[in-house]
Amino acid sequence: MGRPGTNSGLAEDLLIELNRDGGVPLHRQIEASIRASIRAGRLRTGASLPPTRTLAAGLGVSRGVVVEAYQQLVAEGYLASRSGGYTQVAASMPPVAADAGSAASTVRPAVLGAGFRIDFGYGRTDVSQFPRAAWLRSIRTVLATTPNDRFAYLDGRGVLELREALCDYLNRVRGTSSVPDNVVICNGYAQGISLLIQVLALRGARRIALEDPSSDDDARVLAAAAGLDVVGIPVGPDGVQVDALHRADADAVVLTPSHQWPTGGVLSAAARAEVIRWAKHRGAIVVEDDYDAEYRYDRSPVGAMQGLAPDHIVYCGTASKTLAPGLRLGWMVVPPQLVADVAAAKVLADRGSPVIDQLTFADFLTRGEFDRHLRRMRPVYRRRRNALLGALRTHLPDLEPAGVAAGQHVVAWLPPDLEEAAVVTAAARHGLGIKGLGPYRIAGTGPGGLLFGYAPLGETAIAEGVALLATAIREVRGP
Template identity: 90%
Template sequence: MGRSRTNSGLAEDLLIELNREAGVPLHRQIEASIRAGIRAGRLRAGASLPPSRTLAAGLGVSRGVVVEAYQQLVAEGYLASRSGGYTQVAASMPPAADGAGSAASTAQPAARAPGFRVDFGYGRTDVSQFPRAAWLRSVRSVLTTTPNDRFAYLDGRGVPELHVALCDYLNRVRGTSSVPGNVVICSGYGQGIALLIQVLVRHGARRIALEDPSSNDDARVLAAAAGLDVVGIPAGPDGVQVDALHRADADAVVLTPSHQWPTGGVLSAAARAEVIGWAKDRGALVVEDDYDAEYRYDRSPVGAMQGLAPDQVVYCGTASKTLAPGLRLGWLVVPSHLVADVAAAKVLADRGSPVIDQLTFADFLTRGEFDRHLRRMRPVYRRRRDALLDALRAHLPDLQPAGIAAGQHVVAWLPPDLDEAAVVTAAARHGLGIHGLGPYRIAGTGPGGLIFGYAILGESAIAEGVALLAAAVQEVRGS
């Protein structure tokens, strides 16, 4: 039996050289060396790598350093974990991308979109980093251990295992005050907010307040279609302006308090308390869209509002920004008096979300794989955010970035001499896709700004995109 069929190879066989003076983490250097060997053909498909302990001993590093490198390469698709602890080169390789092979890089996602050389479109998650191997382990566990009755029709709230796993996670990480009996599983935020709007209308709601600016789909479109009046509440650097909420005469408000979309503001503790007081006084509902709070870089964690007032706040979460939007997994933590109505609306909508997907995510959470995935992705997104800020400082220093401490996008305010629409149009002529803030304003007025979504772009693509934008800005100023 040849070496490709065993995992007893020596560390030296991988030709890994570590430079402890380079300032690059050792696990990144290991990743880069193995990745380069696979791409160069030195490590062929099916070849087994040394056990992590063996390689660690050969390199003079801790086993954890090697394990982290192996896990990263498994997630990228270069390696595959086999039963018995074997790690092998995967049968098929991911496509090459900008930046791969550098010790400071992870696998880079695609940089281009149809019609654009670079696209700073927002709201996109790097699905190339989806933890396939860990997810597959959970799928296998579910299919081999789940009782038969779980595959029958369930009530509209979803499977109990996911309710428990989500409450454990949300209470620990997001500071919620959730109990399994108040969780309703849905197909992402879009369906969740649709269910809530249906229930609000049935309870007699007439008007809903949204942050201004805010997304022009989901809540805004669905509320108008359901016959609700929609009123905008201005959002500033510190989130929504609560004094305007008091004047709105609304029955509910939809907020992104931990990272306002799109400006990035964080609602202060005092403002949160005032919003909750407003909800209690009016008998109104606060809908908390906690869309990307797990990704934070330069600030301490900000807890969820729901933990302060679980009877007034509906917590909305989703796997779309943390794992992949294609999973269509979302969850609502609903005040007790609304649980039955929201669950009934879910049954009417689609008879419930897929059971296997729910059970898989529950297992994934319980095993700690979700936490590990987030820990791995934070530095990836942070590097891309840093590349964007560096490029803006170098090429467009008069743009003012905001909301940079968390999330997967940055807003940059334009100086008064630049017209937002003109810059967006000129950027498109230069092969750059980028959105302005104008279409997301309810009142239609406010300073000009650009939304930079960086989650799926490699560092080199980000630099290229900002250079294209600089050329577009020069064109607008020249005209």
């Protein structure tokens, strides 16, 4: 056997040893060494790895060998590739316990959430994939070309460039019927729904309907604070039950028709038409929360409802699920009769969203960078969803996944013998973060289910998390 080669210079920090006569491909040896360092805690979350050329020179191998090793570890979720060529550790592992054969050590922790070894919490898009280089190009363009007067106080609707770019995009991709004068830019969906509820309450609304279950805690809390009654409308496999909406005596309803949150159903064409008939008959407003429609994996997304009745539907969109929630970029396409009031409420709230951010996003959209980013991310999230479904089939075949192939989460219904709260508690004891549907129910009743947010997790972490959940469920069921 030949003498193992070791790295030097910056590569020395990784403690990689290569056996060139052992029959194992060199890229596999590099993968295994880095993976072991992450699991053992020697490489922590956020630690930067040497550039591929530097590591290749230190190890005496071709750059392609290192590139292949890095790419595999990125695919597994251990590393994250950053814009500009930087590679960092995405998975953090505490040191392996001395009793390596114990049950607790058979499933390795992978991605850290808030106090969890693996976290299936929803709402955390993979911000490591944010297109920094493209965004930076747009920022530079804005700073170099924007006239000085664009940095003064603006119309409450937002900068015209972004409203025009959004209309071009939404009319083309989501089938909306929007014009720039009817678009209001806001700081994410949370501010948008707040402005709408204020306006509706001032215009005499008394009751607002929400899907049940629904994630819209913002609407629930804000409506109550504004003196509005809140009523839940039951959700079936294909979205909200329209017959219950007719009985609700509501002045507005908030829907997620393209991908119901959290059950994953798509509101049928007949049901959409009936909701619109209801809105026209009552003079009511439909708030369409189109939070993740760009991510559909088995076919083209269903078009937005707003295009069918722009005088009765407020279309709400956001960059939180597509780019990053920290951008605080949202938009509403508002019926003409509400635009002035909503824009005035926006001015009263904060005098308008940051101009540079709006102009940057406008340039980003116009250049086609948003489309490119979505095309890049769809296969990533599709693979993660498939990994989750495959792991559930293997470890927990009696859990029943629901909804269409879309978005960044999956709901799985629990069998009757499992109590939702008991499963969530047992999972937490095993270091697994996962939520049940109970907190999202308005009426407080319904079948038990678990919510799997998979967007920021690598495929290996997803499989390990489901294995942890299976261990927790066996514990709940007992001998």
